[in-house]
Every structure is written in C-alpha cells, then in structure tokens.
Amino acid sequence: MGFILGGLDSEDYDRHYGDRELLNRIIDYFRPYQRQMILVAVTLTLNSAATIASPILIARGIDLLSEETSMMAILLMTLGIGLLGVAAWVFNFIRQWYSARVTGNVVLQLREDVFSATVGHDLSFYDEHPSGKVVSRVTSDTQDFAETVNLTLNLLSQGLLVIMLTIWLFTINVQLTLLLIAMTPVAVIIALSFRRVARRVTQNARRVTAIINAQIQESISGIVVAKSFRQETAIYNTFDENNQKGYQAGLQRGLTLMSIFPLMNLASGLGTALILFMGGLATANPASGVTTGDWYLYMQAVGFYWWPMMNIASFWSQFQDGLSAAERAFALIDAEPKVEQISDEPVGKLDGRIRFADVRFSYTDKEVVLPDFSLDIQPGETLALVGHTGAGKSSIAKLVMRFYEFQEGQILIDGRDIRTLDLGQYRLQTGLVPQEPFLFSGTVAENICYGLPSATKEDVRRAAMQLSNGEWLQTLADGLDTDVGERGASLSMGQRQLVALARVVLKNPAIFILDEATASVDPFTEMQIQEGLDDIMRERTAIVIAHRLSTIRNADRIIVMDRGRILEEGTHDSLLASSGHYADLYNTYFRHQSLAAIESPEWLEDAESVGATAD
Numbered sequence: 001m002g003f004i005l006g007g008l009d010s011e012d013y014d015r016h017y018g019d020r021e022l023l024n025r026i027i028d029y030f031r032p033y034q035r036q037m038i039l040v041a042v043t044l045t046l047n048s049a050a051t052i053a054s055p056i057l058i059a060r061g062i063d064l065l066s067e068e069t070s071m072m073a074i075l076l077m078t079l080g081i082g083l084l085g086v087a088a089w090v091f092n093f094i095r096q097w098y099s100a101r102v103t104g105n106v107v108l109q110l111r112e113d114v115f116s117a118t119v120g121h122d123l124s125f126y127d128e129h130p131s132g133k134v135v136s137r138v139t140s141d142t143q144d145f146a147e148t149v150n151l152t153l154n155l156l157s158q159g160l161l162v163i164m165l166t167i168w169l170f171t172i173n174v175q176l177t178l179l180l181i182a183m184t185p186v187a188v189i190i191a192l193s194f195r196r197v198a199r200r201v202t203q204n205a206r207r208v209t210a211i212i213n214a215q216i217q218e219s220i221s222g223i224v225v226a227k228s229f230r231q232e233t234a235i236y237n238t239f240d241e242n243n244q245k246g247y248q249a250g251l252q253r254g255l256t257l258m259s260i261f262p263l264m265n266l267a268s269g270l271g272t273a274l275i276l277f278m279g280g281l282a283t284a285n286p287a288s289g290v291t292t293g294d295w296y297l298y299m300q301a302v303g304f305y306w307w308p309m310m311n312i313a314s315f316w317s318q319f320q321d322g323l324s325a326a327e328r329a330f331a332l333i334d335a336e337p338k339v340e341q342i343s344d345e346p347v348g349k350l351d352g353r354i355r356f357a358d359v360r361f362s363y364t365d366k367e368v369v370l371p372d373f374s375l376d377i378q379p380g381e382t383l384a385l386v387g388h389t390g391a392g393k394s395s396i397a398k399l400v401m402r403f404y405e406f407q408e409g410q411i412l413i414d415g416r417d418i419r420t421l422d423l424g425q426y427r428l429q430t431g432l433v434p435q436e437p438f439l440f441s442g443t444v445a446e447n448i449c450y451g452l453p454s455a456t457k458e459d460v461r462r463a464a465m466q467l468s469n470g471e472w473l474q475t476l477a478d479g480l481d482t483d484v485g486e487r488g489a490s491l492s493m494g495q496r497q498l499v500a501l502a503r504v505v506l507k508n509p510a511i512f513i514l515d516e517a518t519a520s521v522d523p524f525t526e527m528q529i530q531e532g533l534d535d536i537m538r539e540r541t542a543i544v545i546a547h548r549l550s551t552i553r554n555a556d557r558i559i560v561m562d563r564g565r566i567l568e569e570g571t572h573d574s575l576l577a578s579s580g581h582y583a584d585l586y587n588t589y590f591r592h593q594s595l596a597a598i599e600s601p602e603w604l605e606d607a608e609s610v611g612a613t614a615d
Contacts, residue, residue, distance in 0.1 A: 019323065353415065359411060
C-alpha cells in the first residue's frame with residue numbers, strides 16, 4: 001500500500017498549515033458566536049458535573065448502606081441518581097442544541113467562503129485543476145469539518161469530566177489518585193504516536209476521493225462521446241482502477257486507526273488490574289481511610305479515565321481528518337489568483353478603444369502564444385481575426401475579457417490600463433459569445449437575462465427579436481418559456497447559440513466578441529444569426545473570430561495571424577487583391593464553403609468572381 005502515499009500528488013495550490021495556524025483560523029470562524037459558545041461551555045461543565053456526581057453519590061451510598069440498610073436511604077439515593085440523570089440530559093440537550101446551531105453557521109460561512117473563492121478564481125485555475133476535485137473540497141471537506149467540530153465538543157465534555165473526577169479523588173486518597181494519573185501519559189503517548197501517520201493517510205484518502213469525484217464527473221459529462229465510441233468499458237475500467245486506489249487508501253486509513261485500539265485495550269486492562277490490586281489492599285487496611293465505596297469509585301474512575309483516552313486515540317485521527325479537511329478548504333480559499341488588478345478604478349461608459357502594446361502571453365511556461373503582440377482597435381470598429389488553429393485568435397479575445405493574465409506589455413481600454421479597472425464594472429460592458437455556448441438549467445428567458453437579472457420580460461423578448469426577427473422562437477415548444485434542460489440538452493446547438501447571442505444582446509456591451517460563434521451551427525441557423533449581427537455590431541467595438549467567410553467579409557478590418565503574430569491586415573477585397581496569406585487561406589478554405597445557403601446571390605457571384613481572379 002506504500003505506492004499510494006507516494007503516488008498521489010497534491011494540487012499545486014495546496015499548502016501545509018501548522019496545527020496552531022489551522023486552529024487559530026478555525027477559531028476566527030467561531031468568534032461571532034461567543035455568547036452561544038459561552039452557553040455551550042457552561043452547559044458542558046454542568047453536564048460533566050452532573051455525570052460525575054452520579055458515581056460519587058453511588059460510592060457514598062455504598063458506604064452508608066454498608067453501615068446501616070435503610071429503605072429511606074435507598075429511596076433517597078435512587079431519587080438523587082434519577083435527578084442527576086435528568087439534569088445531565090437537560091444540560092446535554094441545551095449544549096447539543098446550541099453547538100449544532102453554531103457549528104451549522106460556521107460550516108455555512110466556511111462553505112460560502114470556499115465557494116466564493118472558487119467562482120472568483122480565474123480561468124487558468126480551471127485549466128489546471130479538474131472541477132470534480134474542486135467540488136470535493138466545497139462539499140465533502142466542509143462537511144467532514146463540521147463532524148470534527150462536533151466530535152471536539154464531545155471530547156471536551158469528557159475532558160472536563162476527568163478533571164472534575166480527579167479533583168474529587170485527590171480528597172479521598174492522594175496515592176491512588178496519583179497512580180491513576182500516572183496512567184494518563186501512557187494513553188497520551190499511544191494516541192500521539194499515531195498523529196503523523198494519521199494525518200498522512202487521511203490526506204491521502206481525501207486525494208483519492210477527489211480523483212474519483214473528478215473522474216465520475218468527467219465520465220458523466222462525456223457519456224455521449226463514450227457511448228458513441230463504445231468506450232463504456234474503458235471508462236468503467238478507469239473508474240475501477242481509481243476505486244481500487246480508494247479502497248487501498250481507505251483500508252490503509254482504517255488499519256492505521258484500528259491498530260490503536262488493541263494497544264489502548266491492553267494498557268487499560270493493565271491499569272484496571274493495578275487499581276484493583278492497590279485499591280483492594282488500601283480498603284483492607286483501615287488506616288488508609290479508603291472505604292469500600294471509595295474503592296468502587298476508583299474502579300469507576302479507571303473507566304472514566306480510559307474511555308476519554310480511548311476516544312482521544314480514535315478521535316485524534318478524526319481530528320486530523322477535520323484538520324485535513326480544513327486545510328484543503330483553506331488552501332482553495334488562499335490559492336493565489338494569476339489575474340490581479342492593481343487598482344479598482346470606476347470604469348464609466350466605455351467607447352471601446354482597445355490597444356495591445358508589446359503584449360507577451362503564454363498559458364504555461366512551455367509555449368508562448370503571443371510573443372510580442374501590438375494592435376489598435378478603434379471604437380465602433382468591427383475587427384475580424386483569421387488564421388490557422390493555434391494562431392492566438394481566441395487568446396486575444398480572452399485577454400480582452402481579462403480572463404487570463406499577460407506576462408509583459410500593456411492592454412489599454414480607452415487609454416487606461418486594463419489592470420487598473422474595476423473588473424466587475426468592466427465585464428458588465430463586455431460580451432463574449434463562445435463557440436460552445438453553456439446554458440444553465442431553466443427557461444430560455446432565464447438564460448437570456450442571466451447577465452442582466454434586472455431585465456424585464458419585454459427586454460428579454462426585444463433582445464430575442466433582434467436575431468432573425470425572432471423567427472427562431474417559433475421553433476421552440478413554449479417560446480421564451482421553453483425549458484432548456486441540463487446544459488441546454490433540450491435545444492439544438494443552433495438554438496443554444498441563439499440563446500447565447502440574445503444573452504449578450506440584452507447586456508448591450510460596448511465591446512462585443514464572437515469567438516467562432518457560428519462554427520458549430522448549420523447554414524440556416526448561421527443565416528439567422530448573421531441577419532442580426534450586422535445591426536448588433538454596428539454601434540460597438542466588435543472582435544470576430546471565425547472560420548466562416550460570411551461572418552468576416554463585412555468586417556472593417558481583417559487581421560491574418562500566425563503563431564501570435566500579425567501577417568497581414570486590411571479589408572476582404574484588399575487582402576484578396578494582394579494575393580498574400582489571406583488569399584491562400586481563402587483559396588484553401590473559405591472558397592470551398594457552401595455559400596449558397598447563407599449568402600445572397602449577388603454576394604455568391606461576387607465571391608466566385610473574386611476567387612477566379614485569385615486563381
């Protein structure tokens with residue numbers, strides 16, 4: 001099983017927190033609930049006092065009944081023990097009630113902080129880390145932390161019980177009490193000896209769980225592809241392999257935790273035998289002052305001592321489990337963002353002027369996407385980016401949206417450094433339509449107004465009508481009230497893209513970006529989209545990344561890119577006339593597209609004549 005410990009890597013944002021640092025941070029979450037925690041502490045003390053008073057009362061009763069048996073004494077002792085039991089139950093109920101509420105509030109806040117940090121991370125974070133592993137930290141780890149808090153309170157209750165009992169026993173016989181206390185280090189040493197390995201195997205088990213969660217989520221998300229290629233067996237085998245690792249990790253954790261109990265039972269048995277022998281000798285000697293009731297009390301005390309120690313031994317691993325869960329949650333919260341704003345200046349209304357000045361950008365250290373990129377885009381200009389895959393077109397769009405951090409140079413928006421703008425306000429005035437639109441569960445109308453929740457139903461309808469005069473709505477079963485299903489599964493790809501476009505239209509951004517938005521739709525849907533795009537892009541800065549000629553031919557300027565560099569720029573006609581890279585791209589790709597379904601006859605004739613000229 002050693003291969004597991006060495007074979008599972010932590011995430012690159014994971015960090016090790018010392019126990020003191022973790023505990024101080026956890027305590028910070030409890031500070032707003034100081035009054036409730038004081039009440040919990042008081043009822044915890046009273047519960048422990050009522051619990052420990054019961055064996056003390058029995059011990060004194062044994063001494064009284066050994067001297068003189070009386071029905072009244074028996075009734076009084078029975079009544080007293082009953083009242084103590086009721087009192088212990090009441091105090092424990094109050095303690096459990098408030099501790100559950102406080103713990104629930106703390107976990108609620110922790111989960112909110114973790115999720116807030118999760119959605120706040122930039123896109124590069126999700127490029128590197130599977131979403132299933134992140135989900136595991138938001139859900140499983142925070143829940144395990146809650147369970148550990150409850151276990152901690154129970155352990156505190158038992159600790160108080162031991163302290164109160166020890167004080168009482170010192171008043172009876174110092175020697176026997178010291179002998180009882182002398183057993184404590186043995187239990188503590190046994191418990192602490194498992195501390196480091198418990199933390200390690202617990203962390204390992206959590207990493208395996210995260211891997212399994214990530215693989216399950218990926219398999220379910222890609223089930224259509226898996227079935228298309230008959231790869232159900234392959235994804236099951238991958239799951240089985242990960243599940244076997246999970247089994248091994250769980251087994252290793254279980255064996256580590258369970259191995260402590262035989263040692264504790266052995267030590268407990270030896271301690272009980274020793275107290276039995278020494279207490280018996282003391283009881284037989286009247287000069288010792290130890291009565292039969294005291295002997296009974298000491299025998300009970302062995303259980304009171306060893307039971308908490310047994311719990312500490314088993315709890316320590318669970319406590320480490322909780323610390324591990326908190327550590328993973330805090331690591332996600334503390335993960336340093338790669339996209340950092342150096343200021344949060346108010347944005348105001350944007351004109352849409354964009355300037356790239358000597359920008360160097362790479363997703364990883366291995367490959368530079370934009371080595372030294374400069375470009376000026378004027379307000380209201382429609383700029384088309386063309387080039388082969390990997391040319392850097394989509395990277396430009398992502399940088400304009402401020403999804404990624406560039407390494408050198410400047411990106412200026414209306415003459416202002418993009419890193420100084422209030423990112424929330426800035427993105428309110430930018431709109432991106434990706435190649436593969438994502439729809440959330442709900443209706444078409446709810447998805448359209450996703451970026452502008454304050455929009456009225458009439459606003460939503462008006463935005464939808466700007467695309468093909470709203471004719472696409474007639475193909476939906478319930479129009480704007482049509483349920484899109486999970487991830488938009490109830491709609492066709494073209495309908496999903498139209499919803500995504502309407503979502504951006506409603507937002508009315510100053511900067512509009514189409515990232516190959518028509519690459520995955522049929523010609524008829526592309527025609528519907530194109531009919532509305534001219535009006536949409538007319539009064540705003542637009543960046544169009546496309547593989548279809550129809551979406552770039554009317555652009556004010558076309559940029560031809562290759563490996564992060566600009567090869568050519570100009571209009572469609574001027575670039576074709578120059579017989580350069582764009583003309584080659586046109587002849588090898590654009591010219592062979594079926595334009596008849598999406599272009600007017602006039603444009604088709606024009607395209608054919610231009611193509612003939614280029615030939």
